[in-house]
Amino acid sequence: MMTFTLWDILRNLLLAARWTVVLSLVSFVGGGLLGMALLYLRIGKARAGRIFVQGYVELFQGTPLLMQLFLAFFGLGLFGIDVPAWLAAGLALILWTAAFLVEIWRGCVESVACGQWEASASLGMGYVQQMRYVILPQAVRVAVPPTVGFSVQVVKGTALTSIIGFVELSKAGTVVTNATFEPFTVYGLVALIYFALCWPLSKSSQILERKLNVAHRDH
Amino acid sequence: MSLIAITEVKKRFGDVEVLKGINLDVERGEVVAIIGKSGSGKSTLLRCVNGLEMIDDGSIMVAGAQLINDDLHLKALRLKVGMIFQQFNLFPHLSAGRNVMLSQMVVKKTPAREAEAMARRMLERVGLGHKFDAYPDQLSGGQQQRVAIARALSMQPMALLCDEITSALDPELVNEVLAVVKELAADGMTLMMVTHEMRFAREVCDRVVFMHQGRVHEIGPPEEVFGNPRTPELRQFLGAQLVV
Numbered sequence: 363m364m365t366f367t368l369w370d371i372l373r374n375l376l377l378a379a380r381w382t383v384v385l386s387l388v389s390f391v392g393g394g395l396l397g398m399a400l401l402y403l404r405i406g407k408a409r410a411g412r413i414f415v416q417g418y419v420e421l422f423q424g425t426p427l428l429m430q431l432f433l434a435f436f437g438l439g440l441f442g443i444d445v446p447a448w449l450a451a452g453l454a455l456i457l458w459t460a461a462f463l464v465e466i467w468r469g470c471v472e473s474v475a476c477g478q479w480e481a482s483a484s485l486g487m488g489y490v491q492q493m494r495y496v497i498l499p500q501a502v503r504v505a506v507p508p509t510v511g512f513s514v515q516v517v518k519g520t521a522l523t524s525i526i527g528f529v530e531l532s533k534a535g536t537v538v539t540n541a542t543f544e545p546f547t548v549y550g551l552v553a554l555i556y557f558a559l560c561w562p563l564s565k566s567s568q569i570l571e572r573k574l575n576v577a578h579r580d581h
Numbered sequence: 582m583s584l585i586a587i588t589e590v591k592k593r594f595g596d597v598e599v600l601k602g603i604n605l606d607v608e609r610g611e612v613v614a615i616i617g618k619s620g621s622g623k624s625t626l627l628r629c630v631n632g633l634e635m636i637d638d639g640s641i642m643v644a645g646a647q648l649i650n651d652d653l654h655l656k657a658l659r660l661k662v663g664m665i666f667q668q669f670n671l672f673p674h675l676s677a678g679r680n681v682m683l684s685q686m687v688v689k690k691t692p693a694r695e696a697e698a699m700a701r702r703m704l705e706r707v708g709l710g711h712k713f714d715a716y717p718d719q720l721s722g723g724q725q726q727r728v729a730i731a732r733a734l735s736m737q738p739m740a741l742l743c744d745e746i747t748s749a750l751d752p753e754l755v756n757e758v759l760a761v762v763k764e765l766a767a768d769g770m771t772l773m774m775v776t777h778e779m780r781f782a783r784e785v786c787d788r789v790v791f792m793h794q795g796r797v798h799e800i801g802p803p804e805e806v807f808g809n810p811r812t813p814e815l816r817q818f819l820g821a822q823l824v825v
Contacts, residue, residue, distance in 0.1 A: 475670075478670060478672065481664075481670035481672070483632075484663065484666075485659065485684035485732070486659040486684060486688040486689075486736065487684060488652055491687050491688070495683055503674070
């Protein structure tokens with residue numbers, strides 16, 4: 363029987379962790395861009411846009427991410443579209459991330475006092491100008507910590523894509539376990555790598571929160 | 582023709598009719614105080630003149646700009662008439678100077694240098710020339726309100742609406758704001774102010790409007806309204822003010 367050193371195991375896991383990082387980045391950036399577009403509709407004046415985004419958010423927040431992955435992977439297959447695992451994983455995670463970010467950001471925009479809207483309106487500014495110069499600069503400040511905090515959820519969410527056969531960190535853990543029969547060591551390392559990815563994010567979210575609060579007080 | 586013409590204005594919030602047919606004309610350079618109990622509709626009336634609330638019936642005209650619910654008309658109206666709020670509503674992420682510059686640059690497309698010069702002049706006018714770079718949370722309430730006045734003035738409106746602008750201030754800060762308003766009045770600015778400062782209304786205003794249950798209940802020069810109230814409602818209101 364072949365033997366594996368700890369380095370063999372770790373090396374393979376780290377190689378797979380690259381895909382976790384890539385998938386996280388793609389989901390977060392893609393979800394962020396889509397989230398911004400949805401936010402524009404969600405807080406806009408058109409009723410249809412608001413209702414659409416509300417439905418979208420309820421759909422994606424109200425169903426498990428795993429189901430969304432299955433639907434993206436197998437569902438499109440039903441229509442004869444052959445979806446590779448990476449595409450299904452990326453697509454589902456982008457849609458899922460956007461659904462959460464749009465709600466986080468909506469809360470941030472609405473947290474800006476209504477007096478800010480009234481004051482800027484009374485000075486003759488239009489909706490877009492109010493948003494751009496008065497509301498969003500204040501909302502962004504509020505939004506940064508929870509947004510960075512949510513990126514942790516995205517990183518952990520990528521673990522589910524192993525189910526549809528996308529080889530990222532978790533899937534690699536399973537593969538390596540099947541070869542080495544050392545599940546505790548392997549999954550222990552997997553967990554440590556996830557932690558190494560997530561902890562700096564949640565820590566920086568905390569630091570940002572403190573920093574932006576201070577900035578708000580003292581500039 | 583009067584600068585502000587309010588004709589048969591009606592406004593309801595759901596089932597409650599808060600303005601039941603208001604008629605009021607304000608002449609150029611006139612200073613009008615609106616007094617009355619809370620819920621009498623005085624703040625709502627003021628907000629309608631600036632288009633922050635829409636009216637259900639009647640019409641409001643300010644120097645030829647009519648209150649109509651679309652962006653173009655609202656902007657035209659708001660360029661004629663500025664507003665100052667109880668809660669100051671300065672933009673907290675901008676310095677005092679930037680607060681005064683922003684709308685000039687964004688709405689009127691004034692070049693930054695001119696906008697800054699105007700901002701410095703206006704801040705000087707309210708006695709805060711030295712606070713150009715201070716942020717709102719580094720200023721006292723009275724100073725913030727004076728910056729808000731400078732901000733409104735920088736748009737060179739023909740009239741200013743003041744919605745209980747001293748109500749959120751500590752007592753010792755009220756006077757510095759009122760002094761600025763008094764100066765504006767002396768300079769000939771047209772002012773419509775909702776206020777609880779009866780003494781100020783008496784000293785500075787040309788006319789006092791007493792609102793009661795959504796109607797203009799009594800109107801006249803301050804000597805008359807304060808000295809010789811004709812209706813029991815006004816007498817009662819003034820009596821309650823004296824006790825406080």
